[in-house]
Amino acid sequence: MSSHIKVVKPNGILDATKSQEFRDKINEFIESGIKIVLVDFEDVTFMDSSGLGALVLAFKALRAADRKLFICSVNEQVRILLELTGMDKVFEIVSNQDEFDKIIMSTNVTN
Helix, strand or coil: CCCCEEEECCEEEECHHHHHHHHHHHHHHHHCCCCEEEEECCEEEEECHHHHHHHHHHHHHHHHCCCEEEEECCCHHHHHHHHHHCHHHCCEEECCHHHHHHHHHHHCCCC
């Protein structure tokens, strides 16, 4: 994987107690020049509105810095939350890291 890409893999419940840590990690990536962030939800069991808010803020911060955010491996609960809020139309969601790798290689998004 390119040095311009970082994977964030939150686990458990993504709520108010973990959302600040998540946002801090995204800000570190932006400051270090990372071009693409993949948020892998494979180990997330539940996300509430605070977690969704952190994800939206991460998306906005990355977009403002001309960076990209991808999401993968969402479970049923997270998928429903994204669909109910319409955020599934905003985020670039892929099924897993393998699909993400194929997209990155085929489109050369890091340039």
